[in-house]
Amino acid sequence: MTSTLMRIDPGRIRDLHDTLLDRHGPQRWWPGHSAFEVLAGAILVQRTRWENAARALEELDREGLLLPGRLAACPPGNVESLIRPAGFYRQKAARLRAAAAWWQGEGGLGRMAQMSTGDLRERLLGLDGIGPETADCILLYAFDRPLFIADAYARRLFARLGWIEPGGRGTYERLARAVNGTVHEGARFFNELHALIVTHGKSVCSDTPRCDGCPLRPRCPAGELHS
């Protein structure tokens, strides 16, 4: 067992949350939307700016397709043309339709709300186009399950803070397990934390893992989070 750097503890995570909240304010991601729309958005936003995914969602909503039954029954070509602004539209259209059919097969929101987080996560991972990060986003934002989203922004920030090794192995699952295993907060906390980390990540330079010599911002504000 190699001693890999992993300085994760509840105090640090809460401090990070408070610091980012103070700096950026409440983010309120995915408020007032249906659980299924959250799932659709989670697929559409993959490797895509949220603004473009949101356009696709609006198009789908305009056609009344943000309902599992309607979406599953919609011809693939129609879905493709509607979500084009989100990119990867052929893949995403197929995945959306498959997810919609799956949603119905699971018996809807009421049925899935009864399932354990682990069970639900396994089923989500069984779907085409839903990996660890997308599954956790759906679990957190659609099903209110308390999970840390160890996405690229979180890993980059943690690396800059010296909490993890830059470019470590088992990137997503490794950090996710480390945080979920030691930080016991509610879904509300993780919801805001993830949104804050992403917002913060976009507000600073994207040079990774450190900012020395960054052409955009020589001194990345992320370093200030120590204090």
Next chain:
DNA sequence: ACCCAGGGTCATA
């Protein structure tokens, strides 16, 4: 004409 964005899958070695 580049580069990248709130990933995931599949083929290689």
Next chain:
DNA sequence: TATGACCATGGG
């Protein structure tokens, strides 16, 4: 296990 190719549009 770990890279690389691929998916595709929109904005800088």
